[in-house]
Amino acid sequence: MSAPEVDVEKIDRVRLKRGLLRGNQRAADASRRPARIFVLERLSTRTLSIFWSDPQSGHYAEQTWRLGLARTNGICVLSGRPISAGEEVFRPRCSVTYIPANSKYMILNSVFSDSAISHTRAAI
Known part of the structure; x- marks a missing residue:
């Protein structure tokens, strides 16, 4: 008696439809911006609080x-830029x-070259 065949493509289609595939879920979540975010302090050239x-x-x-470098495409949570x-x-x-x-969220480094955000608290 042999084991039943598993249709991996069908499972992936069902997961995609339900939003359970990791890549699809990340893209959906990353497009949603948080309720409140403030840049408290620029701790160094490479870190923020x-x-x-x-x-x-x-x-x-x-x-x-x-x-760091963005591994995937996304949306900046501060500016909304791609x-x-x-x-x-x-x-x-x-x-x-x-x-x-x-x-999964990201903030563009180039946002901090804008004078409005460089040394002040930024809020959304």
């Missing part, structure tokens, strides 16, 4: 965000043991 409050991704009073893979962005600091709920 962020206040983040959102009913779905939680509350972070002084979360550290680090500069982000292309490879652009310099700030993302929440993650580790092997801790991945925050808002880890």
Whole structure:
């Protein structure tokens, strides 16, 4: 007696329809902007201190965000500008043991060259 065949493509179509595929879910979530976000302080040229409050991704009073390169396309949570893979962005600091709920969000580094945001609190 042989094992039944599994139709992987059919499973992926069902997951896609239900929004359960990781890539599809990330894109849907990344387009939604958080309820409240403030840049508290620019700690260094490579780090920011962020206040983040959102009913779905939680509350972070002084979360550290680090500069890096965008791995995927997305939307800047401060400016709403599109982000292309490879652009310099700030993302929440993650580790092997801790991945925050808002880890998929990004802030463009170029936003901080704008005089309105460079040395003041930015709020959404």
